[in-house]
Amino acid sequence: MIKSHIITIGDEILSGHIADTNAKWLSEKLYSIGVNTSKRITISDDKKQIKKTLKLSINNSNIIIVTGGLGPTNDDITKKTLCEVYGSTLIENKESLDNISKIFKKRGLELTKKNIEQALVPDKCKVLNNEFGTAPGMAFYEDNTLLISLPGVPYEMKSLFEDKCISHIKQKFNLPYIYQKTIKTTGIGESWLSDIIKDWENEIEEGIKLAYLPSLGRVKLRLTAKGENIDELKKKIENQVKKVLPLIKKYVFGYDDDELEDVIGKILSKKNKTISVAESCSGGNVSKTITALPGSSNYFIGGIVAYSNEVKVDELKIGKELIERNGAVSKEVVEKMAEGIRKKFKSDIGLSTSGIAGPSGGTPEKPVGTVWIGYSDNKVTKSKKLNLTERRDLNITLTTVNLLNLLRLSLKGD
Amino acid sequence: MIKSHIITIGDEILSGHIADTNAKWLSEKLYSIGVNTSKRITISDDKKQIKKTLKLSINNSNIIIVTGGLGPTNDDITKKTLCEVYGSTLIENKESLDNISKIFKKRGLELTKKNIEQALVPDKCKVLNNEFGTAPGMAFYEDNTLLISLPGVPYEMKSLFEDKCISHIKQKFNLPYIYQKTIKTTGIGESWLSDIIKDWENEIEEGIKLAYLPSLGRVKLRLTAKGENIDELKKKIENQVKKVLPLIKKYVFGYDDDELEDVIGKILSKKNKTISVAESCSGGNVSKTITALPGSSNYFIGGIVAYSNEVKVDELKIGKELIERNGAVSKEVVEKMAEGIRKKFKSDIGLSTSGIAGPSGGTPEKPVGTVWIGYSDNKVTKSKKLNLTERRDLNITLTTVNLLNLLRLSLKGD
Numbered sequence: 015m016i017k018s019h020i021i022t023i024g025d026e027i028l029s030g031h032i033a034d035t036n037a038k039w040l041s042e043k044l045y046s047i048g049v050n051t052s053k054r055i056t057i058s059d060d061k062k063q064i065k066k067t068l069k070l071s072i073n074n075s076n077i078i079i080v081t082g083g084l085g086p087t088n089d090d091i092t093k094k095t096l097c098e099v100y101g102s103t104l105i106e107n108k109e110s111l112d113n114i115s116k117i118f119k120k121r122g123l124e125l126t127k128k129n130i131e132q133a134l135v136p137d138k139c140k141v142l143n144n145e146f147g148t149a150p151g152m153a154f155y156e157d158n159t160l161l162i163s164l165p166g167v168p169y170e171m172k173s174l175f176e177d178k179c180i181s182h183i184k185q186k187f188n189l190p191y192i193y194q195k196t197i198k199t200t201g202i203g204e205s206w207l208s209d210i211i212k213d214w215e216n217e218i219e220e221g222i223k224l225a226y227l228p229s230l231g232r233v234k235l236r237l238t239a240k241g242e243n244i245d246e247l248k249k250k251i252e253n254q255v256k257k258v259l260p261l262i263k264k265y266v267f268g269y270d271d272d273e274l275e276d277v278i279g280k281i282l283s284k285k286n287k288t289i290s291v292a293e294s295c296s297g298g299n300v301s302k303t304i305t306a307l308p309g310s311s312n313y314f315i316g317g318i319v320a321y322s323n324e325v326k327v328d329e330l331k332i333g334k335e336l337i338e339r340n341g342a343v344s345k346e347v348v349e350k351m352a353e354g355i356r357k358k359f360k361s362d363i364g365l366s367t368s369g370i371a372g373p374s375g376g377t378p379e380k381p382v383g384t385v386w387i388g389y390s391d392n393k394v395t396k397s398k399k400l401n402l403t404e405r406r407d408l409n410i411t412l413t414t415v416n417l418l419n420l421l422r423l424s425l426k427g428d
Numbered sequence: 429m430i431k432s433h434i435i436t437i438g439d440e441i442l443s444g445h446i447a448d449t450n451a452k453w454l455s456e457k458l459y460s461i462g463v464n465t466s467k468r469i470t471i472s473d474d475k476k477q478i479k480k481t482l483k484l485s486i487n488n489s490n491i492i493i494v495t496g497g498l499g500p501t502n503d504d505i506t507k508k509t510l511c512e513v514y515g516s517t518l519i520e521n522k523e524s525l526d527n528i529s530k531i532f533k534k535r536g537l538e539l540t541k542k543n544i545e546q547a548l549v550p551d552k553c554k555v556l557n558n559e560f561g562t563a564p565g566m567a568f569y570e571d572n573t574l575l576i577s578l579p580g581v582p583y584e585m586k587s588l589f590e591d592k593c594i595s596h597i598k599q600k601f602n603l604p605y606i607y608q609k610t611i612k613t614t615g616i617g618e619s620w621l622s623d624i625i626k627d628w629e630n631e632i633e634e635g636i637k638l639a640y641l642p643s644l645g646r647v648k649l650r651l652t653a654k655g656e657n658i659d660e661l662k663k664k665i666e667n668q669v670k671k672v673l674p675l676i677k678k679y680v681f682g683y684d685d686d687e688l689e690d691v692i693g694k695i696l697s698k699k700n701k702t703i704s705v706a707e708s709c710s711g712g713n714v715s716k717t718i719t720a721l722p723g724s725s726n727y728f729i730g731g732i733v734a735y736s737n738e739v740k741v742d743e744l745k746i747g748k749e750l751i752e753r754n755g756a757v758s759k760e761v762v763e764k765m766a767e768g769i770r771k772k773f774k775s776d777i778g779l780s781t782s783g784i785a786g787p788s789g790g791t792p793e794k795p796v797g798t799v800w801i802g803y804s805d806n807k808v809t810k811s812k813k814l815n816l817t818e819r820r821d822l823n824i825t826l827t828t829v830n831l832l833n834l835l836r837l838s839l840k841g842d
Contacts (some may be wrong), residue, residue: 015544026639027455027468028455028465028466028468029454029456029459029464029465030452030453030454030455030456030457030458030465031456031459031641031650032641033447033449033452034448034451034452035447037448037470038441038444038447038448038632039444040444041441041442041443041444042443042445043444044444045443045444050442051442051443051444052442052471052472052477052478053442053469053470053471054441054442054448054468054469054470055467055468055469055470056451056467056468056469057466057467058466063466063467067816123466151575176466188654209733225440225445227445227446236445281590291733292639293712293715296713296721297715297719297724298707298713298714298716298731299712299714299716300709300712300720301711301712301715301716301733302711302712302713302715302716302824304711304712305711305712305733305735305824306711306820306821306824308786308787308788308820309788310711310735311735311736314735315733315735315736315738315739316732316733316735316736316739316743317712317732317733317735318730318731318732319705319712319715319719319725319730319731319732319733320730321715321719321725321728321729321730321731322725322729322730324729324774325729325730325773329730358740359573360738372722373722374722374723381534406720406722407720410716410719410720
């Protein structure tokens with residue numbers, strides 16, 4: 015089994031002032047191509063420590079990915095340290111210099127000496143040209159080890175890794191095939207889900223690993239198989255998926271990279287239907303989630319954030335008495351909101367939210383976390399009550415996920 | 429200088445399927461009490477590797493915080509491994525057993541053998557009782573090293589660390605005082621900011637460290653001083669802040685934990701003013717950002733997400749010809765939107781956005797990233813053009829930050 019170490023370099027990570035998102039991303043990518051990360055290490059921009067750590071990793075792993083310490087300032091010492099570790103000297107790399115010049119020209123800035131120095135690379139490395147930034151990536155081959163040094167800026171690191179590194183790794187090492195399939199569910203908690211699929215889980219074929227990955231309002235089931243024959247792996251996993259699907263069909267909204275909002279967007283586009291949203295407690299988050307997707311303007315007409323009761327009355331034509339009699343957080347009001355926005359914006363479907371997001375505003379009858387969500391089309395208007403949490407941020411997200419799922423189920427005719 | 433290592437244990441972290449939020453949180457906490465984290469290491473639930481890593485860290489640091497591997501399942505081997513490292517044997521801890529029984533009683537569940545085993549602890553450790561979970565924390569003192577083992581569940585780990593560990597650390601080590609102040613700016617890029625404060629930066633008093641911490645649309649300047657006398661440190665830092673403030677006053681929106689939306693909320697509440705928002709390209713994100721704050725219903729009336737041109741025409745009373753003549757992404761339209769929403773929702777101030785978020789929809793005259801933001805009150809209506817990026821997600825966030833800053837400056841009378 016090919017083992018990798020990930021080394022991230024940076025004082026700001028060690029002081030906790032920035033999150034090390036690179037290491038997580040790299041772990042996931044490496045895993046997906048069949049490389050196990052056996053260790054992750056974060057150290058400071060200190061030559062002695064970098065050198066010691068690199069040497070230890072070179073002796074104990076097959077692949078080492080180093081990020082950070084390649085900037086133009088004096089703190090950035092990764093390149094010099096790599097020279098010492100590999101007995102290499104710095105030489106100018108034409109391709110990198112051209113790239114740096116191009117970037118500066120585009121920005122309308124003069125090249126400084128420090129910037130030109132970024133085109134110097136160790137003579138023993140293979141240069142990985144960085145189109146999105148001024149620090150080139152570097153690959154060192156020695157004995158059975160491949161060391162790749164990448165800049166710490168996440169989007170530069172990510173495109174370099176995807177475009178240039180994966181092929182290097184696959185060329186050098188004989189990697190097993192990995193086949194993964196993730197079933198994405200919503201509307202059911204982890205323990206209930208595990209109860210439903212208990213018998214199936216106990217009989218999963220050997221060599222297939224199952225992981226439960228819960229997040230807010232959603233649970234992912236990830237199946238993984240490693241082996242020599244990709245077609246066989248695929249068959250094995252798809253067979254397992256086929257067996258479990260009938261048990262959990264209602265909760266499955268998609269697979270792998272599908273998000274709830276993508277799935278909904280596809281159904282709406284296919285059915286040629288439009289939607290609009292009237293939001294109270296979710297404060298714009300439903301609209302924001304839907305419009306985060308490119309192309310959403312094809313089916314999303316618009317929304318109203320009806321935060322004050324006046325807006326509910328004036329814009330959504332909800333009777334004052336209805337609010338007085340039932341409260342703004344009620345089945346009656348949320349259904350009128352969904353109907354009101356649908357008619358006002360002339361969309362096929364209207365959605366709505368009204369609830370007590372907290373931390374204040376709760377009563378014994380309607381505690382913080384009480385939320386109503388509504389749906390209306392030209393045939394039916396309906397709603398659902400949710401009993402969520404005491405935390406405002408969680409309540410806003412969970413309201414959104416639940417409403418999108420209500421829409422999904424309604425579109426499917428459930 | 430007291431040095432710490434943070435060791436997180438867990439296969440799901442190494443495979444990249446969950447983020448290691450514990451390590452970042454611990455780094456930050458340790459830093460704030462004057463302890464430097466010199467290394468962070470993540471390893472798998474593997475006895476040999478845990479043992480090797482612990483021994484190395486015990487020899488190379490003063491404080492070691494270990495998280496994870498304390499659950500009731502067979503994979504969880506941290507406790508057994510600690511016994512081997514410290515030559516200790518497991519004994520039952522009454523306080524832990526009482527705590528576990530209490531938790532199970534509250535949940536209405538029967539205690540299993542595995543759960544009772546969680547009350548077994550190495551005889552050489554000091555037990556840190558975990559009120560929020562079944563795995564007790566443990567502190568080992570040996571020679572000059574303090575090793576603390578904590579459960580991996582974030583909220584259990586955090587409360588144990590804050591309630592029980594900080595006092596242990598402060599008791600054992602003579603820590604310096606730390607004083608930190610963060611100046612938060614927006615509306616100016618890092619390099620321009622650094623240009624403006626260059627002379628000040630060169631003359632910063634010795635012993636004070638300055639860090640630039642850029643994030644989307646914002647740059648934080650963090651000043652840190654360590655020493656024996658907290659009052660002196662405070663005076664030193666406040667003195668530096670006083671000197672730099674006149675140079676960058678326009679860009680400073682707050683300090684330390686202040687967010688742009690908090691600051692605006694406070695000004696609006698104080699001035700007794702209300703706002704509403706008409707959003708196009710930001711798709712609800714401005715409303716969402718404002719309403720994420722508890723109490724925002726005091727000044728936020730509501731918003732309209734005018735995604736389609738029909739909604740702009742029908743709801744915001746923007747002439748069809750105005751859109752046809754100038755395009756929806758224009759000074760004229762965005763100003764009418766701000767005015768329209770202000771009048772419609774009867775708020776003191778109206779805000780608006782209209783732009784090309786991308787990835788498609790750009791033209792040579794108005795490429796992706798072209799965004800107009802608008803402001804209107806009963807005295808003035810104005811707007812600003814932004815040239816943002818090619819990425820939809822960045823454009824949405826940057827539009828929001830820029831609009832909130834336009835509101836902030838307008839409220840201040842700039």
